[in-house]
Amino acid sequence: VMPFELCEEEGVSLAQIVAAFVAAERLLDLRKTWDMLDTAAMPETLRLALFERTAQGLRGHIADVLRAGHGSVQPGDLIEDLFGGVGLLSHTAAQLLRGEAQEQARVMADELAVAGAPAEIAARLVHLYDMDGAVGLAHLAGELNVDAGALTGAFADLGATLGLDWAQQAARRMNPSDPWERLLVAGLSRDFEQMRLDFLARSNGVSPDTFVGDWLGANAAAVKQFRSLVARAQAAPAVAPAMLAQVASQARTLLGR
Secondary structure, three states, X not given: OHHHHHXXXXXXXXXXXXXXXXXXXXHOOOHHHHHHHHHOOOOHHHHHHHHHHHHHHHHHHHHHHHHHOOOOOOHHHHHHHHHHHHHHHHHHHHHHOOXXXXXXXXXXXHHHHHXXXXXXXXXXXHHXXXXXXXXXXXXXXXXXXXXXXXXXXXXXXXXXXXXXXXXXXXXXXXXXXXXXXHHHHHHHHHHHHHHHHHHHOOOOOOOHHHHHHHXXXXXXXXXXXXXXXXXXXXXXXXXXXXXXXXXXXXXXXXXXX
16 A cells, blocks of 8 residues: 555656665665564564554655655665765764654654564664655755764754654654545655755755754744744643644745744
8 A cells, every 4th residue: 555655655657666665665774674574583463553653654765765866766766876975874874864754763662672572673764764855854964065973963953942843753753534634744744854855955064054054043933933833732631733734835935933
């Protein structure tokens, strides 16, 4: 089901999804994860649940590869372009997490431990989710000719400061039954990442952390107002897609300054 949903969400062909899957699997070293899930001793219900969780974690990476590759169906080219940057981030991902992403990693680790997942498989699954956004960041780092780790730190700081990391995670936790709401939520989840990448793409030779810091200082009043909107959404008894759509709309306007 997931490949066809991604075709609909991203507006691409099944061939493009397959190419992006191949590239993402190689970039994230998932073959060992599949092998471990196949062979490790565990209840079959747990095995199926872990396969499902891995597939869900891979979903965002496939979408990121599609965007970075502009719809390419040549996975070899994508792997060659992105392998170095993704590999660097793979070794530093845990240290680069901020705010909501850091909390989600802790919660997932606890959930997997309670479920009885083998420790090595659990660690690989948490790492897969920790690497969320790595493909887009590696691609942008290559285009800007900047260190991928420094770019990722600025990306994470911006998300934590504005609350966009919370909004992105909130969108990813949603599972609406209505097909149009599903498309909306999937788009919002990607957009909360892409808008930060688009913002950082404007740094043009300025170090990413300096660029973010200077922008936050110059727009302190607007940032404070935006944070109050995010706080209202966070305080709501239940977060609805319409709330996140409004947050995304205002975030786009704010980051366009």
